[in-house]
Amino acid sequence: MIKFFRHIRQRLIKENRFSKYLLYAIGEIVLVVIGILIALQINNWNEERKEKIAEENFFENVLIDLEKDQTKLEYYQKFYTKRIAYLDTLLTYVRNPNIKMGIEKFGMYVEPLFYASDPTNNNTTFESAKTSGAFNTFKDKELLKQLSQYYADFPLIEKSFSSVQRFIENQFEPIMYTLPESYMTQETGNLVISEGDVQDFYNKIATIKDFRNITPDYDGLLRTPIMENYLIGDMGRSFGALAVIKARYGMLRNLKLKLE
Template structure:
């Protein structure tokens, strides 16, 4: 092709057809420019195609992460709803001194309060894309902004859950430490909700026979004003956690719907 154009140029010059040569040269320049523009457009289309594929893959993986988050939030909701149920039961007995709870029932309802939740978030897809700078070429800017806020707000869940944990450690455990734990049986953990199986722990404790003659004065703890204060404080923190969980679930569902409708 280059030899062909060169041959035409030489022929025009040799025939002293300068005007035609000039027009030809301009035409050749235009042809080259058009070729470059087409090549650039093809590159642009190719880059846009790759970006679109990357963006679609990103949101597909985000949906998978949000689904995992959703399952976790369901667990957190169940955990804290049952915690309120146990606290409510204990408060009923605290405020009704004529009702006898019994050490076994007291142990079953008090034992779950030792447990709290360490929240987990599935943000690897988002953080990886953010670190690689992939968002710069994505079109869904508003959706990305809302996703960014969703992951940033996870700290609200963390703070709420850690507040319960600190309260357990600073208030509940010191109160319960005044009661010997020889009353524990393999059934003490029946109401415990935990992601890991803790039954082996209760079986182990129950397998060691307690030959002490101990009066398990749980009534003393029930009648202690600080125990009522603890129950109410824990209940307030737990309701706060449930509120944070509900808000996050609603936001998660809105994000999922928007991504699925893209």
Template sequence: MIKFFRKIRQRLLSESKFSKYFAYAVGEIILVVIGILIALQINNWNEKRKAKIVEANFFEDVLLDLKKDQDRLEYYELFYTKRAEYLDTLLTYLRNPQKTMGIDKFQQYVEPLYYTATPTSYSTSFESAKASGIFNDIEAKDLLKELSQYYSDFALMANNFASITRYVENKFEPIMYNFPEGNMNQNTGNLVINEENTQTFYNKIASIKDNRNIPIDYEIILKTPRMENYIIGDMGRTSNAIGKIKSRQEKLQVLIHKIEERD
């Protein structure tokens, strides 16, 4: 093809047809420019196609992480809702002297209070994409901002969970130091909500018979102002935790819907 155009140029020059040569030269330049533009367009189309694939893969991975978050938040909601119920029960017996709880029931309801939840956020896909620099190629900027805010807000829930853990360690456990654990049995941990298998632990404790015959008056602990202060403080923190969990669940549902409806 190049030889063909070269022969035409040479023939026009040898025949001194400068005007035709000029018109031909302009036409050749236009053809070259058109070829370059077509090549650039094809390259641009390929780059956009690749970016679309990267974006689709990113949101697919993030959606999987968000659904893991969804399951985790359901666990947290159950954990703290039950905690609130146990605290409510203890406060009800504490404030009603005529109601007798019994040592076994008391042991069952205080045991779950030793446990707290560890906050976990499944943000690996988002953080990996952020570190790799692909956010610049993603067109859904508003959705990226919402995801970024969602993962940043995790600290609010994590801080609340941590405050409950500190409160248990600093307030609840000292109250219970003087309470003998001789009444722990296979049923003690029935109300405990925990991801790990705690039943083996309670079975082991129950298998070791307590021969000390230590008198246990649980009401001395239950009906003291110190215990009441603790229960109310824990109820407030637990209520706060439930509120943050529900708020995060609402934001999560919106994000999942938007990602699923993208296409």
């Protein structure tokens, strides 16, 4: 093609047809410009297509992360709902001296209180895209803004869970250490809510026989003001954690609806 145009130019010059040569030159320039514009447009189209695919892949992977978050949040909600129920039961016995729990029931209701939950944040996809600068080319800025807020709020759940953990370590465990743990049996962990299987632990404890003939004064422990104060404090923190969980779950559901 280039050779063809060169031949035409040379013929016009030899024939001394300057005006036609000038028109031809302008036409050739126009064709070159049009070719460049078409090439740029194709390149832009390809870039936009790549950016669109990258954005779609990002949101698909974020949706997978949110599914994992949802599973965790449902577990946390179950954990703290059950915890509040156990605290409620124990507080009922504390405030009613006319009823007795029995040592087995006491063990089953206090044992779950030793356990706490660790929050998990599945934010790998979001942080990776943020670090790489991919957000600059994404079109859905409003959805990105909502995702940013969702992940920025994670410290709220960390703070709430940490509050419960510290309260267990600083208040509950010292109270329970005053009581011999000879009440523990294979059934003691039946009400425990845990992501891992803890039954082997209780089976092991049950195989170690206690020959001391000590009867734990669980009833006396239940009647102490310090036990009542602990149960109320734990319940307040558990309700706080549950509120944070529900709020985050609502944000997650809203995001999922938009992504789906």
